[in-house]
Amino acid sequence: MTEKPLQTRDPLEETSAFQRALIDWFEADGRDYPWRRTTDPYAILVSELMLQQTRIETVLERRYFERWLERFPDIATLAEASETELLKQWEGLGYYNRARNLQKAARVVIDDHGGVFPDSLEKVHDLPGVGRYTAGAVLSFAYDRPAPLVDGNVARVFSRLFDHRSAIETTASQKQLWAWADDLLPEKGAREYNSALMELGQRHCTRAAPDCLACPVSAFCATRDPEALPRKKPPRETVHVVEHALFAISGGRILLEQESGSRRRGLWRLPLLAEKNAVGLPVLLRTKYAITHHRVDLIVHGATIQEGQVVEPTLLNDHPPRKWVDLESEYPEIAMPSPFRKAVDQVIENENNQIDFKLRP
DNA sequence: AAACCGTGGTA
DNA sequence: TTACCAAGGTT
Numbered sequence: 101m102t103e104k105p106l107q108t109r110d111p112l113e114e115t116s117a118f119q120r121a122l123i124d125w126f127e128a129d130g131r132d133y134p135w136r137r138t139t140d141p142y143a144i145l146v147s148e149l150m151l152q153q154t155r156i157e158t159v160l161e162r163r164y165f166e167r168w169l170e171r172f173p174d175i176a177t178l179a180e181a182s183e184t185e186l187l188k189q190w191e192g193l194g195y196y197n198r199a200r201n202l203q204k205a206a207r208v209v210i211d212d213h214g215g216v217f218p219d220s221l222e223k224v225h226d227l228p229g230v231g232r233y234t235a236g237a238v239l240s241f242a243y244d245r246p247a248p249l250v251d252g253n254v255a256r257v258f259s260r261l262f263d264h265r266s267a268i269e270t271t272a273s274q275k276q277l278w279a280w281a282d283d284l285l286p287e288k289g290a291r292e293y294n295s296a297l298m299e300l301g302q303r304h305c306t307r308a309a310p311d312c313l314a315c316p317v318s319a320f321c322a323t324r325d326p327e328a329l330p331r332k333k334p335p336r337e338t339v340h341v342v343e344h345a346l347f348a349i350s351g352g353r354i355l356l357e358q359e360s361g362s363r364r365r366g367l368w369r370l371p372l373l374a375e376k377n378a379v380g381l382p383v384l385l386r387t388k389y390a391i392t393h394h395r396v397d398l399i400v401h402g403a404t405i406q407e408g409q410v411v412e413p414t415l416l417n418d419h420p421p422r423k424w425v426d427l428e429s430e431y432p433e434i435a436m437p438s439p440f441r442k443a444v445d446q447v448i449e450n451e452n453n454q455i456d457f458k459l460r461p
Numbered sequence: 462a463a464a465c466c467g468t469g470g471t472a
Numbered sequence: 473t474t475a476c477c478a479a480g481g482t483t
Contacts, residue, residue, distance in 0.1 A: 151479040158469065158478090194467025197482080231481045251479050271462085298479060307477080308472080335476075336464080362483095364466080392466060395474085438468065 104312040104326060111261060111320040112283055118320050119286045119293055125316035126296030131303075134165050136295065141217040141242035142175050145205065145227075148234045148241075149198045156302070164193060175215065178206040183366050187435035196367060196435075201229025219243050232278075240290040248281035249294055250274075253301025259330035260305060263322040268330045336393040344378035345370035345400045345440075347385075347447055350424070354431070354444065357422035369440040371422055373401065384447050389439035400443055 111118040133156070135147035146168055150159050159165055168189055172178040181203065190199035205227040209217055218224055219242075225235035236249030250258075255268045258280050266273045286293050304311045310326040312318050323329055347370060348355040359367040373381075381401035389396050425431050427448070436444070 148479065153466090153478055153480055154468075155470075155478050192468075194469090195480085197466070198480090201481085229481065233480060237479070249479090252477090253479070269462095302479080338475075361466095390468080390475090392464090 104324065105318045107322050108319045111317070115284055118284060118317060121316045122296045122300065123289065123292055126292060126299060130296065130299060139242050141219070141238055143169060144238050144242040145230070146202065148237045149202050149229055150193060152198060152234070153195065154193060158193070162192065175206045175209050175217070178203055179210050184434060187366050188433060191435045191441070192438055196364060198229055204228035205230065219245070221247055237294070240294045244289070244291040246285055246287050246290045248278060248285045250277045250281050251298060253298045254281060256307065256330050257297060257301045257305045260310070260323045260326045261317070261321050263329070265329070265331055267333045269333050338393055338395050340395045340397070342375070342397045342399065344373040344375055345398060345443070346373050347400050347402050347444070352428065353424040353426050355422060356425050357420045359437070360420045366435065368425070368434050368436050370400065370444065384450070385443055387439070387443055398439060398443060400447060
């Protein structure tokens with residue numbers, strides 16, 4: 101299994117050679133992504149926010165990046181957009197605060213920087229939703245400035261390159277990883293170098309099956325057991341929960357309620373029921389979804405509630421804002437978490453359900 | 462430091 | 473089928 105070539109060179113001693121090997125590989129074999137065709141810092145920021153904790157394929161396949169820029173082509177347009185439209189454009193990507201932060205950042209650029217995107221690491225870092233990684237990404241990708249960055253890919257590459265065996269989440273490890281990123285960074289060509297470093301992690305120095313034979317910098321790599329690295333702290337234990345949701349429909353409208361909490365405000369979902377209030381209601385759908393470390397069994401109940409009729413207060417857990425949403429006009433325009441969007445669509449499509457209410461009375 | 466925030470692919 | 477996790481940041 102260890103066909104991995106032995107280390108013959110030290111990247112910290114032969115930094116230029118390391119950079120050269122990485123960049124030569126990238127120039128010959130680097131991929132063409134939409135966000136690599138622009139140096140507009142706003143567009144770069146959009147791509148980086150979208151790609152936080154999100155697979156490239158997800159952003160590419162559903163054209164989130166292109167669609168966002170078509171709808172919000174510049175900072176001024178984004179700054180004036182409604183939250184509903186922001187979230188709708190982001191629907192399905194998850195971590196919806198990223199969309200709100202993008203707009204907040206646009207407003208900071210307009211209000212505090214006269215509409216000109218800042219080009220200093222500190223000012224970019226100060227933008228909402230922009231941490232150390234994203235600041236380095238914007239500085240290097242948009243301005244080709246020598247800013248180091250460490251993302252999941254880079255952390256994995258470095259942990260193997262330097263045979264770093266401590267958990268990468270610790271403060272000490274983070275400090276070390278960023279120091280290496282700074283040590284190896286070229287003064288010129290940071291855009292290409294950082295792109296190459298990340299793409300190496302994405303394509304060759306992968307988590308489960310590192311392809312060391314095809315790696316352009318294998319001669320610089322210290323570890324003899326790449327598959328054991330990086331080490332990470334154990335993830336949080338999965339918590340199983342059951343959610344009872346209410347599917348009420350009348351006159352072509354369905355009853356929805358807003359998500360609560362600052363991170364999910366503005367998203368709409370089916371009203372949730374306390375378990376005791378779901379007893380006896382017909383079950384329209386059982387499904388499962390995962391959210392962070394939670395594993396949710398979602399049970400959708402039907403109820404005969406006429407539009408305008410007050411839902412019994414005792415029927416609901418609490419009382420977040422709720423409203424009747426027209427299926428033809430409003431439903432496609434609002435943003436919903438994917439599990440609820442799917443659940444509602446599934447119930448509506450299921451015309452064979454044996455339940456005691458009619459979809460279109 | 463640790464909890465929190467989404468989603469879909471993959472083994 | 474379940475568990476893991478990917479171009480992280482905020483609180």
